[in-house]
Amino acid sequence: MADPVLATHGLSKAFGALQASDAISLELRAGEIHAVIGPNGAGKSTLIAQICGSLAPDAGRVEFLGRDVTQESTQARAARGLARTFQTSALAMEDTVLQNALLGALGASGRPWRFFSRASRDAALLDRAEAALEAVGIADLCELRTAELSHGQRRQLEVAVALTLEPKAFVMDEPMAGLGQEGSKRLTGFLDGLRAQAPILLVEHDMDAVFALADRISVLVYGKVIATGSVAEIRRDPLVRDAYLGDEA
Numbered sequence: 001m002a003d004p005v006l007a008t009h010g011l012s013k014a015f016g017a018l019q020a021s022d023a024i025s026l027e028l029r030a031g032e033i034h035a036v037i038g039p040n041g042a043g044k045s046t047l048i049a050q051i052c053g054s055l056a057p058d059a060g061r062v063e064f065l066g067r068d069v070t071q072e073s074t075q076a077r078a079a080r081g082l083a084r085t086f087q088t089s090a091l092a093m094e095d096t097v098l099q100n101a102l103l104g105a106l107g108a109s110g111r112p113w114r115f116f117s118r119a120s121r122d123a124a125l126l127d128r129a130e131a132a133l134e135a136v137g138i139a140d141l142c143e144l145r146t147a148e149l150s151h152g153q154r155r156q157l158e159v160a161v162a163l164t165l166e167p168k169a170f171v172m173d174e175p176m177a178g179l180g181q182e183g184s185k186r187l188t189g190f191l192d193g194l195r196a197q198a199p200i201l202l203v204e205h206d207m208d209a210v211f212a213l214a215d216r217i218s219v220l221v222y223g224k225v226i227a228t229g230s231v232a233e234i235r236r237d238p239l240v241r242d243a244y245l246g247d248e249a
């Protein structure tokens, strides 16, 4: 089997006496959506923070594209193509949709922020920003202030900003949060196609979305992966039903 795009090996992190990550090993392979599910406080955000570089593990390592990146900064990992979307929006609300995408494109180009005023006149940056907006289906909204977008459109814009990085992998923290049924359905359809561009590690509570999208699921409980498998395997796993899914299986 091809090497994984992203992998954790024995990742561990304690907060005082609390073992928030307990020797977590998991892989994200090319073309897949790998969902991480688990009850509140299971350690999902802690795991993402270590993968993306905002939290240093006590032990273990993170590999991205075959390279040990455990000691690298968040920015260095992003520059390699590790794109993260956030649970709460990191967008500039008063800026237009296009300006947000341009900001992403400027960051991806490695040029300093002081070039931003010139970014809108830079054809290459504009192309990259517009292509990303086109890819997520909101190019027609580019002149709107971001604050005027619906919740779902903001999620799409977040993905567009991530796309300007030309990512090799996505790490998504609860993209469905707050979307409602219709919005979740639309975003589910969109993420379904996105996996062809780059694989997605998807932390999500919305089980309809997880069951519709995941090629594999890992279940995290008290910082430990208690099971990894296909949707069918996870749904019938008695340990998982007990610990988390209950009636949702």
Ligand SMILES: Nc1ncnc2c1ncn2[C@@H]1O[C@H](COP(=O)(O)OP(=O)(O)OP(=O)(O)O)[C@@H](O)[C@H]1O
Binding pocket: 015, 018, 020, 038, 039, 040, 041, 042, 043, 044, 045, 046, 047
């Ligand atoms: N900086 C911190 N200091 C102390 N404890 C922390 C810190 N960050 C997280 N924790 C604790 O670590 C455990 C795992 O938290 P984490 O936020 O990773 O869980 P989660 O699975 O993402 O939860 P949720 O589904 O509610 O977002 C929790 O018990 C939490 O209270």
